[in-house]
Amino acid sequence: MTDQNQIITEFALWHLSLPVNARRDHGIGSVEHAIEIVVLRLGAEGGQYGYGEASPWVVFTGSAEASFAALDRYIRPLVIGRPVGAHPSIMAEAQAAVAHCTEAKAALDTALYDLRARIAGIPVWALLGGRTRDRIPLSCSIADPDFDKDLRLMERLRDDGVRIIKLKAGFRDHAFDILRLERLRKDFPEFDIRVDYNQGLHHDTAMACLRDVAGFRPGFIEQPVKAHLRDLMARLRDAIDVPLLADEAVFGPEDMMPATALGLADGVSVKIMKSGGLARAQTVARMAQSVGMSAYGGDMFESGLAHLAGTHMIAATPEITLGCEFYQASYFLREDILSTPFPVENGQVVVPDAPGLGVDVDPDTLARFSINRSGLAA
Structure with missing residues (x-):
């Protein structure tokens, strides 16, 4: 049938x-x-x-x-x-x-x-509007409190062809964040480095911290303060010349109107887990693009199965231009649930062609x- x-x-x-x-x-x-x-x-x-x-x-x-x-x-x-x-x-x-x-x-x-x-x-991307790309640049997050372990991971990423990382910041003191940025810029100059606070900065010190971090010219800075501090996000965006991304502040399409009205960010992290589905995630990305905001393919703590869903969504969504962070099946889980490895080659996620999500x-x-x-x- x-x-x-x-x-x-x-x-x-x-x-x-x-x-x-x-x-x-x-x-x-x-x-x-x-x-x-x-x-x-x-x-x-x-x-x-x-x-x-x-x-x-x-x-x-x-x-x-x-x-x-x-x-x-x-x-x-x-x-x-x-x-x-x-x-x-x-x-x-x-x-x-x-x-x-x-x-x-x-x-x-x-x-x-x-x-x-x-x-x-047919592949899932065909039901989502058709494939607009064959590969998606992969970003891997650096978040181990033992920085030496992350430096070893960086060597592996470099060998594997990955050229985008996202430094998780704000979980310790500002000096630790600066130390890591200095080391990464010195030892891994070929990487596009982005910074993600996951709401970790205190509102009293956020401005000074971001000005320091902006000096390292990251590709973007993501969600520096609590999601409800929308006015502060807008002020931070105006004060630095590095793009500011919203993550926890924007879940689904319903959040995009107030976010754009306040001008709280230059872009948005699009996640199917936040949006509540693939089509809703596409809507978030398209709403962002319509007002000149960029879009990034984010994730939660996922297996390769959710990564596949995000891959098909991004493949059919040209408005998502900043790559994806579907690294966990390859670099974080001890064992994935897919029957064959999640498809990553030379630092890029390969969009499957097989019917459905493409991997069992x-x-x-x-x-x-x-x-x-x-x-x-x-």
């Missing part, structure tokens, strides 16, 4: 804990030992499957437990028994069925796109790292 009228017959969930190889500190919190995600599998009557991932972070968007419950209790009844072609109406109903839980909605949207594209025999999820890996599951046959 190849038509989009196939009925969705399966809604299976896994809550996973995936071990990581390092500690990562950010302005709003740390991650160590493991990340937690939720994987959704939708099955259609013709035998095809589609996968999606919810990748929350408790200090940013929410918890894996909340994503699991939103999908299992509130969204499942909207999906089972519906035709796969009802994708738009299913997503509209999911938006209204449970507040927030944008990661759960992103998982649903991804799984529906994957399922529909597999049934049609390994069922044995799901079983090994699962800490809760629902909707599976006994």
Whole structure:
């Protein structure tokens, strides 16, 4: 069966804990030992499957437990028994069925796109408007409190052809941030260095800190202060001559109007987990471009499955021009959940051509790292 009228017959969930190889500190919190995600599998009557991932972070968007419950209790009844072609109406109903839980909605949207594209025999990017690029420059974040470990990672990145890094700042003192910037500029001059505070600066000292950091000419500075300090963001933007990006201050399309009205940033980090889906993320990028703002392909703490969803979205969204940060499957997770490695070559993410998301999820890996599951046959 190849038509989009196939009925969705399966809604299976896994809550996973995936071990990581390092500690990562950010302005709003740390991650160590493991990340937690939720994987959704939708099955259609013709035998095809589609996968999606919810990748929350408790200090940013929410918890894996909340994503699991939103999908299992509130969204499942909207999906089972519906035709796969009802994708738009299913997503509209999911938006209204449970507040927030944008990661759960992103998982649903991804799984529906994957399922529909597999049934049609086309890549997901074809359903999102068509591919506008074959490769996406990869950025890797530098966030280990042990800077020597990050310097070793930098050597690996250089050998692998990666030429963009994002320094996570604001989780210790300003002197530590400056020390790292000086060393990176000296030892790795070929890299485009960007700086991300994840809201880590105090409002009293933010201006002085940014003026110091701007002297290193980073490609951009991302979300220096708390998301609600929109007026301060606008003042910071006016005071420095380095582009300022909004991350936590802009989740979905609803946030773009006030953000642009205040002039709080020169660009926005676009994440399907914040936006609540692939099409909504595209809308954020297009709204940004319409007012002269740039767009960057951000992520949460993700496996290769969510990276794939973001890759297809960016491939079909020419407004996202600053690359992507889909590095975690290759450089942070001890083991990914995909059956073959997430496609990165010479510092760039390769856009898949195969039907659906283009790479399968390994069922044995799901079983090994699962800490809760629902909707599976006994």
